Amino acid sequence: MAERPGGSAGGEALLFLTDEQLRKGIEAMFFAYRGFTADPDRILEGMDYGRAHHRAIHFIHRSPGTTVNNLLSILGVTKQSLNRVLRSLIDDGLVDSRVGRQDKRERHLYLTEKGAALERELSDAQRARMRAAYRAAGPEAVKGFRTVLEAMMDPDQRRQYQGLKEGGP
């Protein structure tokens, strides 16, 4: 791996693995992530909420009835941090927290109509950007996009990402 990068499949086929190409990929992630979060951030500024609230709302919408513990492991933050966010969402009537029927220690989280309305506003904006990008890039590019992103995740994160496909309470 000294003279030619890669060194097995013949050089040219591996030019996409040069440090220069990798650096471009890294910067693409940086700039694209800013775009990715820009629209919801704009909507949330002015409200009392931020990106952390958006994330909670997204995953509650995604898995209605999810427990606090589930949410914690998906978001990867501490319960104190999540609690602060959930508290404000519950107090403001965007999220409904119901004691579990089988296990009464658990709280199951649901969006209220008001919460669902905000979720719609946020995800409409985020999807609009995503849709424009997808449409401009085309289906083959989108497939590659998803493949690389999945390969970039930590195994635990990937499991959660894939597990979410069918998941539920």
Add this chain to the structure above:
Amino acid sequence: MAERPGGSAGGEALLFLTDEQLRKGIEAMFFAYRGFTADPDRILEGMDYGRAHHRAIHFIHRSPGTTVNNLLSILGVTKQSLNRVLRSLIDDGLVDSRVGRQDKRERHLYLTEKGAALERELSDAQRARMRAAYRAAGPEAVKGFRTVLEAMMDPDQRRQYQGLKEGGP
């Protein structure tokens, strides 16, 4: 755009634009970005530095001699915020700030040998993950990955991303 999503190219070709597919793309970005930043974050924790220092170091390495103002527009933060980060890097001898020769108001930023060493450590870790993901996904997927990310950026961000290709002081 009501009955069939898209509605022009025949339906099946546009299935990658469904809300479900877009939602998966959104979550892929979320989880992948966590992986993307995980390794440098691990290296930096314990030092006095964080992700903001990493970003500054990255772009100074990338464009040696860049001015504070250049850096500000790339990073998209306030000068007070950047100044706090630069101050610690300069005080700790990782970054060298030189008064401009033509315009003596400007400061040109360079990594010292110590700064370059940390940059190497951080970018080696980040590149290793990127390389593994690229290799697993293959060149076609990588091409799609970059295409979608570029389309996702704000126009200003995209200009900066592309401008960085040749750029210099």
Add this chain to the structure above:
DNA sequence: CATTTTATGTCAGCCTTGTTGACTTTCCAA
């Protein structure tokens, strides 16, 4: 039944990294 473990909530305090506003110094350019 007694004990331990689990799920959750909460208080207090700290750190990083972002923000705004005000003010100063330097110094290029009109």
Add this chain to the structure above:
DNA sequence: TTGGAAAGTCAACAAGGCTGACATAAAATG
């Protein structure tokens, strides 16, 4: 020579991470 741009600095604040300690209820286990 003066206006304004570039940079630096101080102060104060907010969001959203973190740790540690402690409380409560309920389930699980002995």
